[in-house]
Amino acid sequence: MGVLNGTGQPPGIGRDERARQKRQRPCVVWFTGLSGAGKSTLSGLVDRRLFELGYHTYLLDGDHLRRGLNQDLGFSHADRAENIRRAAEVACLMADAGLIVLAAFISPFRAERRRIRDLLPAGEFVEVFVDAPLAVAEQRDPKGLYKKARRGELKQFTGIDSPYEVPEAPDLRLPTDRLSAEQGRDSVLALLAQRGIIRAAGA
Numbered sequence: 001m002g003v004l005n006g007t008g009q010p011p012g013i014g015r016d017e018r019a020r021q022k023r024q025r026p027c028v029v030w031f032t033g034l035s036g037a038g039k040s041t042l043s044g045l046v047d048r049r050l051f052e053l054g055y056h057t058y059l060l061d062g063d064h065l066r067r068g069l070n071q072d073l074g075f076s077h078a079d080r081a082e083n084i085r086r087a088a089e090v091a092c093l094m095a096d097a098g099l100i101v102l103a104a105f106i107s108p109f110r111a112e113r114r115r116i117r118d119l120l121p122a123g124e125f126v127e128v129f130v131d132a133p134l135a136v137a138e139q140r141d142p143k144g145l146y147k148k149a150r151r152g153e154l155k156q157f158t159g160i161d162s163p164y165e166v167p168e169a170p171d172l173r174l175p176t177d178r179l180s181a182e183q184g185r186d187s188v189l190a191l192l193a194q195r196g197i198i199r200a201a202g203a
Contacts (some may be wrong), residue, residue, distance in 0.1 A: 015095075015096045015097075015098065018096070018097055018098035019098040021098065022056045022098045022099075024055055024056060024098065024100065024197075024198070025100075025124075025196065025197045025198075026095040026096070026097075026098050026099055026100060026101075026124060027095060027100055027101070027120075027123075027124045027125070027126055027192075027195075027197050028091045028092065028094075028095050028101045028103055028116070028120060028124060028125050028126070029043070029046070029100070029101065029102050029103065029126045029128060029188065029192070030091075030103045030105070030107070030113065030116060030125065030126065030127050030128065031043045031102070031103065031104040031105070031128045031130050032105065032106065032107045032108075032113060032127065032128070032129055032130065032167065032170075033106065033129060033130030033131060033132060033164075033176075034106065034132060034134060034137040034158060034159050034164055035106060035137060035143070035145055035146070035157075035158060035159070036132065036136075036137035036138065036140040036141055036142060036145075036146070037130040037131065037132035037137050037176055038130050038132060038174075038176040038181065038184070039104040039105070039106075039130045040061055040063070040104050041181050042104075042128075042130060042174065042176075042181060042184045042185060042188065043059055043061070043102040043103070043104040044059060044102075045181055045182070045184075045185040046102055046185050046188045046189065047059040047102045049185060049189060050100060050102075050189075050198065053198070055100055055198060056098065056099050056100065057099060057100045057101070057102060058094050058099050058100075058101055058102070059101075059102045059103075059104070060087060060090060060091055060094075060101060060102070060103040060104070060105075061103075061104045061105075062083070062087070062104065062105045062106065065083070065086070065087055065090075066083070069086060069090070070082075070083050070086055070087075075154070075155070075156060075157075076156065077156060077162075080156075081109075081112065083105075084105060084107050084112045084116075085112075087103060087105055088112075088115065088116040088119060089119075091103050091116070092116075092119050092120060095120060095124060100192075100197065100198075106158050106164070108158045108162065108163065108164040108165060109165050110165045110167065110168065113127060113167065123195065126171045126172070126191065126192070126195070126197075127167055127170045127171045127172075128170065128171065128172045128173075128174060128188060129166070129167045129170035129172070129173045129174065130174050130176055130184075131166075131173050131174060131175045131176065132175070132176045132177050133177060134159050136176075136177045137159065138159075145157065146159075146160065149161070171191065172187060172188065172191050174187060174188075
């Protein structure tokens, strides 16, 4: 039998143990940018490639969380802040379990993104700025949200009547008006290899 700790519970399994079991370094790769910038596409491609390479990953997307965990939240400033807070906590729990987490959220405010970085051990938060000019994102408009915002049907929509605070020093900036999705994916993978989170190609 294991030795009980002061709470009467067996000692827990630490994050380092879980990471060693998976033979990888956990981290949270946080894709931020305007709606329509390409966050979901890029994070999905990175997730798929890491999975194919044998890494243990999970993809967190704003739309998915709003259908479940965050379905009680609206789009007021307070609700959107709570949406990101919950997403960050989930991402950190998954990193504690030893996973490489790909998180795709508009997350428009620098203070929110700084808080997420501070929740994680040094080096385990990778901020990827998926940078598309507003005109390009609005032209893509895959969900028709910009049209609704322009008509006044959506209030406090990021980029229209609510600000997006551009990252001042992201770990990686991907101008998706000039890069293909595959080029963006490869840039993320190259950064993760450079940081020692994944093995370099051919290693």
